[in-house]
Amino acid sequence: MSFDGVFTYAVVNELQQALAGGRITKIHQPAVHELVMQIRSHGRNYKLLLSAHPNYARVHLTNETYDNPAEPPMFCMLLRKHLEGSIIEAIRQVDFDRIIIIETKGRDEIGDIHAKQLIIEIMGRHSNIILVDEETNTIIDSIKHLSPAVNRYRTVLPGHEYIAPPSHGKINPLEATEETIMKKIDFHAGKLADQLVATFSGISPLFAKEAVFRAGLANRATLPKSFISLMDEVRAHRFAPAIYTNGEKEWFYVLPLTHLQAEAKPFATPSELLDRFYFGKAERDRVKQQAHDLERFIANEKAKNEKKLIKLKQTLEEAKRAEQYRLYGELLTANLYAVERGMNEIEVVNYYDENGATITIPLDPQKSPSENAQSYFQKYQKAKNSLNVVQEQIERTNEEIAYFDTLLQQLETAAPKDVEEIREELIEQGYLRARNSKQTKKQKQRAIELERYIASDGTEILVGKNNKQNDYLTNKLARKDEIWLHTKDIPGSHVVIRSKNPSEQTIAEAANLAAYFSKARQSSSVPVDYTRIRYVKKPSGAKPGFVIYENQQTIYVTPDEDLVIKMKKNT
Secondary structure, eight states, X not given: OOSXXXXXXXXXXXXXXXXXXXXXXXXXXXXXXXXXXXXXXXXXXXXXXXEXXXXXXXXXXXOOOOOOOSSOOHHHHHHHHHHTTOEEEEEEESTTSSEEEEEEEEEOTTSOEEXXXXXXXXXXXXXXXXXXXXXXXXXXXXXXXXOTTTOSSOOBSTTSBOOOOOOTTOBOGGGOOXXXXXXXXXXXXXXXXXXXXXXXXXXXXXXHHHHHHHTSSOSTTHHHHHHHHXXXXXXXXXXOOEEEEOXXXXXXXXXXXXXXOSEEEEOSSHHHHXXXXXXXXXXXXXXXXXXXXXXXXXXXXXXXXXXXXXHHHHHHHHHTTHHHHHHXXXXXXXXXXXXXXXXXXXEEEOTXXXXXXXXXXXXXXXXXXXXXXXXXXXXXXXXXXXXXXXXXXHHHHHHHHHHHHHHHHHHHTOOHHHHHHHHHHHHHTTSSOOSXXXXXXXXXXXXXXXXXXXXXTSOEEEEOOSHHHHHHIIIIISOTTSXXXXXXXXXXXXXXXXXXXXXXXXXXXXXXXXXXXXXXXXXXXXXXXXXXXXGEEOOTTOOTTOOEEOSOEEEEEOOOHHHHHHHHHTO
């Protein structure tokens, strides 16, 4: 993994410099596994993210804005009681492992000073955040509980002694020498990178492969020097945080990774790197969990309508044969004398044909000649009557499919609050039942919040993330001469530039937002239409979020996530 002991060492160095001596002013728990601490330090306000997420565990300073639940979870309440107002004495790493300890001192209710430790264990799905009384080494509580039935080595429950995760007897690489490496590594056994990982604590395959790569023909002479050279860079804090990508996969690290055939994007600090790398990832994961039932329902409704459409099209093809059924009925009636029960077909002269050509009419051998003729007249009448009805149903079904397709796209880019608005919309449209009447009242009282971005020249741009927001933005909030944008024939967000005469650059940046928040997010050269709000109309009885527009121009853009982040930060 990228967040190894080396990366932890770099993060701890950054946090120690920024936060040591600072005061913890606020604590929030926006998600089950994540905490955000606001800290006043050296005359500045910082936000520290602590995550024990099974896939995205990490610790770093953040500039992101997190939505907090209306009622804070119990662990958050406990941390507020014990840590708010406390001073951060130090932030340190344990034995070069992925364990960070934030040491604090603060006063209790009666004014006595107590030392507490907030221990963050970054261990993949075993990650945890644990509050410990430093004087007694007793666990006060943790974000995840671990009972003896689950782990015989240690128990992570309130009142139990804190025991660190097992070290497996690995060596701290900061203490390694060339002699240590020569003794511990079997150069004849091969797989040198794997051996380095197994020997030293906090060393990931990324670091080990880099050490082997820099050693060239890795042997007893070159590998120890390469390894120690890399550790010297770590010890001297000569970090170069960067995200590496080869078009298919992404890595991040704080040392140059020369062994990767990948493009590097540098960052000033490890925290800035992590903020960028995890941008939206953890939130989308939260949304996926929160909206799992909703996504399944919408996908099922879309699938049902797609099946219905196939049947309707088959019915339409039948309906289009109405004139053929009428012709068969009339020709059979004119030739009843030539038809006998038991015949499978009959060939007769088509007297409607100028050339007097013959036509073969299929027959039901179980029916009499007149019954066969009557059957074709009935089919004709049924097909004729259903033609308009089926065409109307096909249009309605296509609208339903497009509607559910739009909702699925909106869930892909939704924030937690957006999911609830999508759920409300489905309730209002009659697709879902309201969970309870109290909840419905609360939903009606909640104000609609739009995503806000600032263009390079300072122009405000608003984005609707779901149909409720789109309707509100386009039909109520935006002024007649402001510029409206939407991806051409592709499900996506409504975007409004709050200007009558925006620059070409601002239009391009707004178009980037429209493409980014659409089904074409991963595509290139995405067509985006733009026009003035006065030319955008919502047809009577149309689905939420649906509009028609005219006098549009089209611009082609390739979605750029970095630009989206920059425009968001400008706010």
